[in-house]
Amino acid sequence: MFENLQERLGKTLKNISGRGRLTEENIKDTLREVRMAFLEADVALPVVRDFVKQVKERAVGVEVTKSLSPGQVFVKIVREELEKAMGEANEELSLNAQPPAVVMMAGLQGAGKTTSVAKLAKFLKERKKKSVLVVSADVYRPAAIKQLETLAAEVGVDFFPSDISQKPVDIATAAISHAKKKFIDVVLVDTAGRLHVDSDMMDEIKNLHKAINPIETLFVVDAMTGQDAANTAKAFDEALPLTGVILTKTDGDARGGAALSIRHITGKPIKFMGVGERIDALEPFHPDRIASRILGMGDVLSLIEEVEMKVDKEQAARVAEKVFKGAGFTLDDFADQLKQMKNMGGMMSMLDKLPGMSNLPDAVKGQMGDKTFIQMEAIISSMTKKERARPEIIKGSRKKRIAAGSGTQVQEINKLLKQFTQMQKMMKKMKGKGGMTKMMRGMKGMLPPGMMGGGGPKF
Structure with a gap:
């Protein structure tokens, strides 16, 4: 998300550097560019007006301290105003209620509501250690009830059965009653979506809300609809007392207009964002971290949290111990590393959270996509156990067999073996004094020019 805005603002903010003072005149052109960048990102006009006005009021006449350039002062102001526009800080779900805490999900059809119910259930179960019951009150779409049942089994939470012959209020109240008897912490109620906002739908959902009195009423909306979101x-908030928003499909939205418009227009916080199709692809929405991403500063905190949650630490420790004992780093170990990266959303998902990655050439980004990782896994899977343990024996005829088995070309086998050899060398450098520094030097040689040069760390 925000790729277009990130690129445009990055170029714009560079142009203001080198000034001794920020004045109305020398920031006028920059503010015009910022305004155009926001409009192209499909940010709502009232949001753009207020944002530009606030930045201008704060920036004009600000003296630059000795340690900062005017560009840095301006970027700091833009960042703080971005945070403010999106809500300043993450607002967690309010679940402090007599169990069960009832959470109702509302939204238009096709926004990813049912999937979001399952993702949220997984989040609450694994990150908040809550017992969760999910129920579908969508009596217009039998497939929605079956879909939720399947997803509930996948994430390992309780599912309360319902039927299209029942009334939504009866379904939800029965589920809550069941949860009380079973001492379940949270009930997530999925409601019917529509193709558009209509009075019948609003009356039905108002009645449901009144009957179950949820502690949280979340509106699920597709980020790709921009300011329409x-x-x-x-419109929903005028009918229901919404407490927050879940922004879905943010991985497919290069603009970011919805994220920058929702808080300003509705006054409601974005609490979560869907970042992919995987059932664990739901992240708490942190305005400060998102502002950093927009300005190309990365989001290292989210990356650290992701590593903590999704990396198999025991497996990593076993590989490290092998390397330090001199047992070597095999292609099986390499395949495990690829799987771990895939669990974290792939290499690009990780790189997006690192500072300066937006400047990577498209050709380099293309080599780091999910397709490349799937191909590498297929190549390693097509090798024999002996070949994975001793890749030096993989010569001409073996390469042809592996290429045929993995649906690739021989040159792609060569490329993978070269990358593996480089990683093996790096792992060897980890042993002995100054191992980490040596390894980082080796990494620098593998990365595209400029990624670890310039403002990056020196080794």
Whole structure:
């Protein structure tokens, strides 16, 4: 998300550097560019006006301290105003209620509501250690009930059965009653979506809300609809007392207009964002971290949290111990590393959270996509156990057999073996005095020019 805005703002903010003072005149052109960047990102016009006005008021006449350039002062102001526009800090779900805490999900059809229910259930179970019951009150779409049942089994939470012959209020109240008897912490109620906002739908959902009195009412909306997402959220908020928003499909939205418009237009916080199709691809929405990403500063905190949650530490420790004992780093170990990266959303998902990665050439990004990792896994899977343990024996005829088995070309086998050899050398450098520094030097040689040069660390 935000790729277009990130690129445009990055170029714009560079142009203001080298000034001794920020004045109305020398920031006028920059503010015009910022305004155009926001409009191209499909940010709602009232949001753009307020944002530009606030930045201008704060920036004009600000003296630059000795340690900062005017560009840095301006970027700091832009970052703080971005945070403010999106809500300043993450707002967690309010679950402090007599169990079960009831959470109702509302939204238009196709926004990813049912999937979001399952993702949220997984999040609450694994990150908040809550017992969760999910129930579908969508009596218009039998497939939705079956879909939720399947997803509930996949994430390992309780599912309360329902039927299209029942009334939504009866379904939800029965589920809550069941949860009380079973001492379940949270009930997630999935409601019917529609193709557009209509009075019948609003009356039905109002009645349901009144009957179950949820502690949280979350509006699920597709990020790719841009500022329309904010307008739809506002229409729902006028009918229901929304407590927050889940922004879905952010991985497919290069603009970011919805994220920057919703808080301003509805006054409701974005609490979560869906970042992919995987059932664990749901992240708490942190405005400060998102602002950093927009300005190309990365989001290292989210990356650290992701590593903590998704990396198999025991497996990593075993590989490290092998390397330090001199047992070597095999292609099986390499395949395990690829799987771990895939669990974290792939290499690009990780790199997006690192500072300066937006400047990577498209050709380099293309080599780091999910397709490349799937191909590498297929190549290693097509090798024999002996070949994975001793890759030096993989010569002409073996390469042809592996290429045929993995649906690739021989040159792709050569490329993977070369990358593996480089990684093996890096692992060897980890042993002995100054191992980490030596390894980082080796890494620098593998990376594209400029990634670890310039403002990056020196080794």
